Amino acid sequence: MPTVHLVADDVAYGYPGRQVLEHVTAHVSAGQRLAVVGENGSGKTTLLRVLAGELAPSAGEVRCEGAVAVVPQEMEHEPGRTVGDEIDEALVHVHELAAELDAATRDFDHERGDLAALTELLARAEHVAAWDAGRRVEEALSRLGACTDRTRELAHLSVGERHRVRLACRLAQRADVLLLDEPTNHLDDSGIEYLTAQLLETRAAVVIVTHDRMLLDDVATAILDLDPAMDGRPVLYGQPGYLSFRFAKNQALHRWRQRFRAETKRREVLAQRLDASYEGLSDEWRPPKGSNKNRRGTRARIHVKAADRLIERLEAQAVEVPVPPAELHFPDLPAMAEDWPRAAALEVLAVRSPRAPGRLDLPGTRIAVPPSGRLLITGGNGTGKSSLLAVLAGTLASDRGERVLLPGARLGVVGQEGMGVQAGVDLSGLAASVADGATGFDLCARLALRLLEAGALDPELVVPVAFLGLLPEEDLDRPVADLSVGQRRRLDLACALLAAPHVLLLDEPTNHLSIDLVDELTLALRRTPAAVVVATHDRRMREDLADWPTLLLG
Structure with a gap:
């Protein structure tokens, strides 16, 4: 049998008006497992489609030997x-x-x-x-x-x-070639264990787009980061392991941000010198009235030439340092006790013995969330994690027990599917606006108005979506329908944060998000004064939140 391999040689691809991939080079031989990471919208799914032959690169070349199997994030199906x-x-x-x-x-x-x-x-x-x-x-x-x-x-x-x-x-x-897009989404621990074993045993050339940090540790033989480095090119990290990748990337980002700050400061100093030079041309070098006009003009010309030489010198010294990647700016969410001091000794949200036929049944169980409380919900697929989150949010009715929400408490909800919302507010029509070409800014504005009409939004506490660093303004100005799965997931999170909620309910928050954002989000959830309930199968996030009170379902 010939050696099976997949080669991408300086590949580029762009959609109308938007370049997605540039200078992508990778070589995956039989038995090797290349993990592809990067920010949402960096082109990870597009790269898989180019490698699979679904899209033709606008530059560069893809060569593939053998049969190709693809598992996309979203599976379309015929009636x-x-x-x-x-x-x-x-x-x-x-x-x-x-x-x-x-x-x-x-x-x-x-x-x-x-x-x-x-x-x-x-x-x-x-x-x-x-x-x-x-x-x-x-x-x-x-x-x-x-x-x-x-x-x-x-x-x-x-x-x-x-x-x-x-x-x-x-x-x-x-x-012979296996292309996987976020394969651990929707898998529980036993499913991930089986997948990991299969990937370690296969003789195929494997390319995996993933945010699963533990999967990177377990299977990746190399990591391709599509987030461009300071030189504008993707980076291939040949040393396996997430921690090695994280350390190397953090060091590179630190150097990049240091150099950008230094270059920005240097430009400001040089601009001040240039301003002072021209100011001197108009004032300091102007001889008194009645003096020799020719002498005055000569000195002016000399000073103009000196300023021009300074400009040339500054341009020769200038170093183009692109703006470093944005960081998550998680808002300072309120604790319920801050808005209502009497709530400090109370529970903001509680449910007792919830049951949703065929989906959830927890007799004799009481789940309570105090101000600034924490709860981690775990369990295998089908054990009711998403259903319990929906009961807590009030979007799924329980036919037994009770649900209590403190008056005035605001909930921010991110489900596995659909928009992050303020629970309990009628949002009919917002989903349809996406199909009608609404942009991210449009959607957030309509959501804010709906929440305001329902009395679920304090106008003084609105969190500007552009402030968060989840999506750049150019992406917020694009139709939501044109965003990638990961970018829409970021928009879901932005919508959930818009009303400055007292309680965050997050169902599989790491799904479809980049690993950089997952790291930042995990740290933010640990620090926020708001109460947080997380349901997740993500093994690394469970480790990071292991000191939280935990409810194991199933």
């Missing part, structure tokens, strides 16, 4: 398409190869047959373990917690369930 259809499509090449081998061995002429061709065919079949494909896909579906009913329509599955079906099928396919 009526079933789990069985997905399985059959993934294994069609494997079944064809098995049938070809059966026919070749059955009809092989031992006297005049081409033994070399038969040997090559057998090697290809062994490479994909064609005779074991059915068992592999059943095992993968089961281990990832995916639907195993072949007749089930994909349209009737949740986003996470569809993702797990596609991932299981592509892992069982044993393609």
Whole structure:
């Protein structure tokens, strides 16, 4: 078998009016696992589509050997398409190869047959373990917690369930090149453990777009950061491990920011010198009235030339240092006790014995969130983490027990799907505005007006979306429908923070976010005076929040 590999050579790609990728170079051989990281909107998903051949690069070249399997973040599905259809499509090449081998061995002429061709065919079949494909896909579906009913329509599955079906099928396919976009989203610990084992065992060339910091530690043999460095190019970190990557990048960012500050200060000093020089031209060098006009003009010309030489010298010394990446500016959220001192000894939010048929059942359980309180909710897929968050938020009714929210308390909610909102406020029509071409600024303005009308917003405490550093102004001015999944996730968070909530309810907050932002967000959640409830499967975030009170479901 030839060595399978994937090569991207100085690749670039852009959408109309917006360049996404430039100077991307990477080489992934069989058995290597390249992790791709970068800020939301930096082109990670676009790069996977270019590598898969779905998009043609505007510059550079992509070379790929062997069969390619892709698992995108968002799985589109045709009406009526079933789990069985997905399985059959993934294994069609494997079944064809098995049938070809059966026919070749059955009809092989031992006297005049081409033994070399038969040997090559057998090697290809062994490479994909064609005779074991059915068992592999059943095992993968089961281990990832995916639907195993072949007749089930994909349209009737949740986003996470569809993702797990596609991932299981592509892992069982044993393609030569495997391209995964945020594969640990929607997986619990057991699913991630199975995925990790499969990636470590595969002989494929693997490219993984991920925000999962522990997955980087466990499987990545190299890390490609699409966030441009000071020279404007992506950086390939050959030393594996998240902590090594984090240290190297932090050092580079520190040097970049130091140099930018120094260059900015130097330009200010030189500009002041230049201003003083021209000021001197008009005042200091002007001889008294009645003096020789020719002498006055000569001295003026000399001073103009001196100023021009200074300008030339400044331009020659100038160093173009681009603006460093923005940092998260998490707002100073209020604690409920600050707005209502009597609340200090009370609970801002509490639910007792919640039950949502088929989704959540916690008899005898009371969950209470005090001012500035913390709660970490964990558990496997299907144990009710998202449902409990929705009951706390008031967006899912419980048919048993009670829910109590302190009067005047503002909630900021980020669900796994859809917009981050102030819970309990009618937001009908806002989602439709996205389809109508609303920009991020439009959406936040409409949300603020809706909250204001409902009395759920203090006009003195509105958090400006552009202040947060979650999205640059040029992206906030773009239609929301044109933003990447990660950029929309950032907008969700901005919407949740808009009303300066007393309580933040975050469901899988690390999903689709860049690892840089995840690090910054984790630190902000630990420091904020507001109460915070987090439901997450992210192993590193659970480690970072291990000292919080924890509720394990399931």
